[in-house]
Amino acid sequence: xxxxxxxxxxxxxxxxxxxxxxxxxxxxxxxxxxxxxxxxxxxxxxxxxxxxxxxxxxxxxxxxxxxxxxxxxxxxxxxxxxxxxxxxxxxxxxxxxxxxxxxxxxxxxxxxxxxxxxxxxxxxxxxxxxxxxxxxxxxxxxxxxxxxxxxxxxxxxxxxxxxxxxxxxxxxxxxxxxxxxxxxxxxxxxxxxxxxxxxxxxxxxxxxxxxxxxxxxxxxxxxxxxxxxxxxxxxxxxxxxxxxxxxxxxxxxxxxxxxxxxxxxxxxxxxxxxxxxxxxxxxxxxxxxxxxxxxxxxxxxxxxxxxxxxxxxxxxxxxxxxxxxxxxxxxxxxxxxxxxxxxxxxxxxxxxxxxxxxxxxxxxxxxxxxxxxxxxxxxxxxxxxxxxxxxxxxxxxxxxxxxxxxxxxxxxxxxxxxxxxxxxxxxxxxxxxxxxxxxxxxxxxxxxxxxxxxxxxxxxx
Ligand SMILES: Cc1ncc(COP(=O)(O)O)c(C=O)c1O
Numbered sequence: 337x338x339x340x341x342x343x344x345x346x347x348x349x350x351x352x353x354x355x356x357x358x359x360x361x362x363x364x365x366x367x368x369x370x371x372x373x374x375x376x377x378x379x380x381x382x383x384x385x386x387x388x389x390x391x392x393x394x395x396x397x398x399x400x401x402x403x404x405x406x407x408x409x410x411x412x413x414x415x416x417x418x419x420x421x422x423x424x425x426x427x428x429x430x431x432x433x434x435x436x437x438x439x440x441x442x443x444x445x446x447x448x449x450x451x452x453x454x455x456x457x458x459x460x461x462x463x464x465x466x467x468x469x470x471x472x473x474x475x476x477x478x479x480x481x482x483x484x485x486x487x488x489x490x491x492x493x494x495x496x497x498x499x500x501x502x503x504x505x506x507x508x509x510x511x512x513x514x515x516x517x518x519x520x521x522x523x524x525x526x527x528x529x530x531x532x533x534x535x536x537x538x539x540x541x542x543x544x545x546x547x548x549x550x551x552x553x554x555x556x557x558x559x560x561x562x563x564x565x566x567x568x569x570x571x572x573x574x575x576x577x578x579x580x581x582x583x584x585x586x587x588x589x590x591x592x593x594x595x596x597x598x599x600x601x602x603x604x605x606x607x608x609x610x611x612x613x614x615x616x617x618x619x620x621x622x623x624x625x626x627x628x629x630x631x632x633x634x635x636x637x638x639x640x641x642x643x644x645x646x647x648x649x650x651x652x653x654x655x656x657x658x659x660x661x662x663x664x665x666x667x668x669x670x671x672x673x674x675x676x677x678x679x680x681x682x683x684x685x686x687x688x689x690x691x692x693x694x695x696x697x698x699x700x701x702x703x704x705x706x707x708x709x710x711x712x713x714x715x716x717x718x719x720x721x722x723x724x725x726x727x728x729x730x731x732x733x734x735x736x737x738x739x740x741x742x743x744x745x746x747x748x749x750x751x752x753x754x755x756x757x758x759x760x761x762x763x764x765x766x767x768x769x770x771x772x773x774x775x776x777x778x779x780x781x782x783x784x785x786x787x788x789x790x791x792x793x794x795x796x797x
Contacts, residue, residue, distance in 0.1 A: 340378045340382040356402045362383075362400050383400050439779065440756060441757040441776065442758075444648050444776075445648060450647060450699075454686065455683070456682075458690070463682070482687075485684055487502060498658075500658075503664045506676070509535055510672065511640070518660050525570055526546070527563065528549055529551075529582065530768070531552060531764055532576070532763055532764065533584070537763075539576075549765065554585060557587035567606055572606050574609060575597075579626065580612060580624040587727065591625065597627055606635070607635050607637065612639060613639070614730040616644070617699070620729070635659075645696060707731065713781055717789050721738035722736065734772060737773070742770050743771060744759045747773075753791075757774075757775060
């Protein structure tokens, strides 16, 4: 790559990541030339390239400005011949759904469900009490008070966990990534679900692993017979499983299936990375027990988070496991060093002085109602040959359209109108689930949302 192309790529990356936003003036040719030790003609060449690709526009006497998103030559239209990496595909989806007006495709719960003002007050109180030494004291495995609170909650749900076996992470995403990282080497084979949470697929790609998919049934969850076949016939190091309110299908495994999975894991020496971020959001009587509950050999790395139950965006999660505890901490030290200290202190303070359970009871009821109304709305507008499930927790539903419809195309059309849906192709390493969508049921079903559902239905028929 020549120097002007390199400069153009750097600036393009910053525009893509919204360091520079539409309408921003980029540094003048002279200033960029001085700061980057490039000649002015090289800088002009780079700016002209970005102009030709639709990223910048030159305004006479004023300089170069970032264009609006429309009209840019994106990866998708300029490099049609190459299949994009999964992470590029995911990045495009996450970016576009975060800007949508109707967030049916989003993985985030409706933020208005959460006591964010109260948490912020606790953050402030905890901050005032923070000692000068706490920065050092809270290196991995993370804030002790918070680890104790998490361990105490597990005891309430029948699982005996020590705070000494918990590592606090930056959300469950870091917990899951670190877990996978410490138990695999590039080239290893891992079992994932089909459809799977796209974060799992991305982690597989990033770590250079091979994935074997095991189907998830819309009623009964992961097909354990198929799981048995795969682990008995292949050299599987690890499986990534979401037994409770799986993303994207919302399915929940029976306790019998959970026990069978751990038996098979013991028999074939498979580590289980258990993604348990939605288990607090059950609509029934009891929080489902994690697979970890039956794990006598400490081969389950149980990953949790407050992102779905208490404070989305605060980025606090954790891993529970004794055997890999030290390796997890080392891996964290060399990547992110540690999670954010004031946020950990603030959440621990909230958990100590407020009733997390009261808040959970409230949001479970609300989520269950919202899910019911959205499903009713879907059933009244969508074509009659669709299949939509009714999960007993979480806030996702999975819709199979029953006729071949490329939901990626529908997603692209809806995107233009500020509506996001999660198209099925995001949830598999293979080309499957094109005729499925995942919808977020956490938002209130207003008249406007009903109209949107009707509009989506029109696009699908
Ligand atoms: C199944 C699943 N696991 C993990 C995560 C990541 O959670 P966090 O926001 O705590 O990193 C998500 C978020 O969407 C998820 O849906």
